[in-house]
Amino acid sequence: MRDFHSPGRSPVLATNGMCATSHPIAARTAIRVLEDGGNAVDAAIAAAAVLGIAEPHMTGLGGDCFVLLKPAGEDRVVALNGSGRAPAALNADALRGDGLTTMPIRDIRSVTVPGAVDAFCRLHADWGHLDLAEVLSPAIRYAKDGIPVAPRVAFDWKISEREGHLSGRAKQFYMCHGDHAFRAGQIFAAPGQADVLKRIAREGRAGFYDGPVAEDMVASLRAMGGAHTLEDFASTACNYTLPLAGNYKGTDLVEHPPNGQGATAILMNNIIAQFDVAPPWSAQRAHIEAEAAKLAYDARNRFIADTDHATRTDHMLAPETATQLAALIDPKRAMAAAAPLTESVHKDTVLLTVVDRDQMAVSLIYSIYHAFGSGLASDRFGLLFQNRGAGFTLEPGHPNEAGGGKRPMHTIIPGMLMQGGKVTMPFGVMGGAFQPSGHSRFVTNMVDHGLDAQAALDAPRCFSDAGELKVERGYSEAVRAELAEMGHTVVVPETPLGGGQAIRIDWDDGVLIGASDPRKDGCAIGY
Numbered sequence: 001m002r003d004f005h006s007p008g009r010s011p012v013l014a015t016n017g018m019c020a021t022s023h024p025i026a027a028r029t030a031i032r033v034l035e036d037g038g039n040a041v042d043a044a045i046a047a048a049a050v051l052g053i054a055e056p057h058m059t060g061l062g063g064d065c066f067v068l069l070k071p072a073g074e075d076r077v078v079a080l081n082g083s084g085r086a087p088a089a090l091n092a093d094a095l096r097g098d099g100l101t102t103m104p105i106r107d108i109r110s111v112t113v114p115g116a117v118d119a120f121c122r123l124h125a126d127w128g129h130l131d132l133a134e135v136l137s138p139a140i141r142y143a144k145d146g147i148p149v150a151p152r153v154a155f156d157w158k159i160s161e162r163e164g165h166l167s168g169r170a171k172q173f174y175m176c177h178g179d180h181a182f183r184a185g186q187i188f189a190a191p192g193q194a195d196v197l198k199r200i201a202r203e204g205r206a207g208f209y210d211g212p213v214a215e216d217m218v219a220s221l222r223a224m225g226g227a228h229t230l231e232d233f234a235s236t237a238c239n240y241t242l243p244l245a246g247n248y249k250g251t252d253l254v255e256h257p258p259n260g261q262g263a264t265a266i267l268m269n270n271i272i273a274q275f276d277v278a279p280p281w282s283a284q285r286a287h288i289e290a291e292a293a294k295l296a297y298d299a300r301n302r303f304i305a306d307t308d309h310a311t312r313t314d315h316m317l318a319p320e321t322a323t324q325l326a327a328l329i330d331p332k333r334a335m336a337a338a339a340p341l342t343e344s345v346h347k348d349t350v351l352l353t354v355v356d357r358d359q360m361a362v363s364l365i366y367s368i369y370h371a372f373g374s375g376l377a378s379d380r381f382g383l384l385f386q387n388r389g390a391g392f393t394l395e396p397g398h399p400n401e402a403g404g405g406k407r408p409m410h411t412i413i414p415g416m417l418m419q420g421g422k423v424t425m426p427f428g429v430m431g432g433a434f435q436p437s438g439h440s441r442f443v444t445n446m447v448d449h450g451l452d453a454q455a456a457l458d459a460p461r462c463f464s465d466a467g468e469l470k471v472e473r474g475y476s477e478a479v480r481a482e483l484a485e486m487g488h489t490v491v492v493p494e495t496p497l498g499g500g501q502a503i504r505i506d507w508d509d510g511v512l513i514g515a516s517d518p519r520k521d522g523c524a525i526g527y
Contacts, residue, residue: 022051024523041124060373062378146187155495216383296325355505365428392408452504460473470491501522502514
């Protein structure tokens with residue numbers, strides 16, 4: 001239980017349904033859908049669609065998603081891969097011929113085909129209850145009428161203005177009057193997206209991947225030098241797959257398989273389990289986590305790729321792999337950082353969790369990758385294009401080498417926890433490359449240090465990233481100094497590390513317990 005003398009937030013308790021997400025309007029939308037007879041899938045899709053308007057720099061219809069789903073009345077977890085593929089014409093040799101050694105970031109060549117809409121439509125068809133038009137109606141209304149810009153969203157928007165993240169037509173759609181960031185309290189609307197959402201509501205995936213919307217996206221991409229075709233869009237298809245799981249001291253961490261990086265979180269936990277538990281906010285704990293992250297991310301950068309090309313996942317998850325890697329850690333001295341991929345700079349995204357009265361549980365993560373994705377938008381409807389191709393490598397022969405029709409290594413990872421064979425918590429800790437470290441710390445905060453989900457999200461974070469140890473201001477100066485003495489290059493990041501959402505299912509008392517990260521604008525809401 002938290003100290004009620006100190007600022008903070010309590011977990012949210014309810015019995016009939018719960019949603020936790022990074023924006024209050026999205027969370028309220030999900031609860032309204034549940035109250036109107038929808039299930040957790042209906043509510044998750046409705047909230048996700050609203051987040052594309054509430055947090056347009058984080059997510060949108062031009063992005064990808066991954067889903068972990070616990071069906072009502074069952075203990076199994078279903079994984080749905082809603083990540084899109086590179087256009088068929090993408091060629092690593094041609095990119096290297098242009099003088100590139102790593103994938104460009106905000107560039108037409110990093111734009112992959114969006115997979116989220118196809119996944120939403122498939123998820124709804126297979127598991128939803130309400131009509132799709134009813135599910136999407138709140139997002140259509142908010143896209144047309146607008147949503148007041150929330151404080152954290154405005155903070156991030158200003159950084160994007162400073163860094164020049166948007167270019168061309170995208171500025172007209174996503175900068176106030178086309179030239180400056182929206183400030184907190186201003187209304188952001190996207191009437192073009194309202195039109196797109198109406199088409200999806202009427203026609204399903206065909207309203208996005210065929211006809212005027214697809215034609216707008218392809219014509220816009222090709223006008224900017226892209227090699228994307230209508231066939232690339234029409235052939236987009238999500239797929240169900242088997243989740244991965246790893247046990248940490250009696251709690252099973254369930255992750256999405258490659259091309260997501262979830263195996264990295266399991267490997268981190270397996271390495272950390274080789275060490276004695278250090279005090280929660282000590283330099284020693286931060287050091288061991290940082291070293292485990294370096295080793296686990298090095299394995300990620302070597303092995304994780306499109307599922308058709310990733311062949312070493314079992315090796316990453318093998319207990320002997322963690323034992324061997326843990327032996328490389330000096331408890332008193334920092335090692336060199338893992339060789340980075342293009343995507344190693346910290347990013348962000350949105351994740352939401354929903355549980356309904358029948359204990360159907362959803363963990364859904366939805367992203368356009370970097371802030372405002374590629375920074376490029378379609379001419380007519382103003383759809384932002386993701387830059388997920390930046391997750392490829394240009395190393396010849398690498399399983400994650402860029403190539404036509406391939407899915408890149410993805411940073412976004414939904415999560416679930418299980419105990420005794422039952423799902424106890426859909427959750428996620430987003431934040432680009434940070435996510436495996438965030439998942440690991442969230443789990444160890446609860447398992448090793450006895451924190452509830454809200455306290456585990458509130459707690460200070462650190463992250464070894466691209467040669468620096470990013471340490472939030474929640475740590476003391478003494479801890480930062482001790483980490484520096486160990487050889488870490490310690491910095492305080494401009495933005496906090498990630499954001500998280502979680503819902504605990506208390507099977508004994510029949511209660512849902514929601515938690516939402518204070519680093520974002522959102523909340524958990526139940527009824």
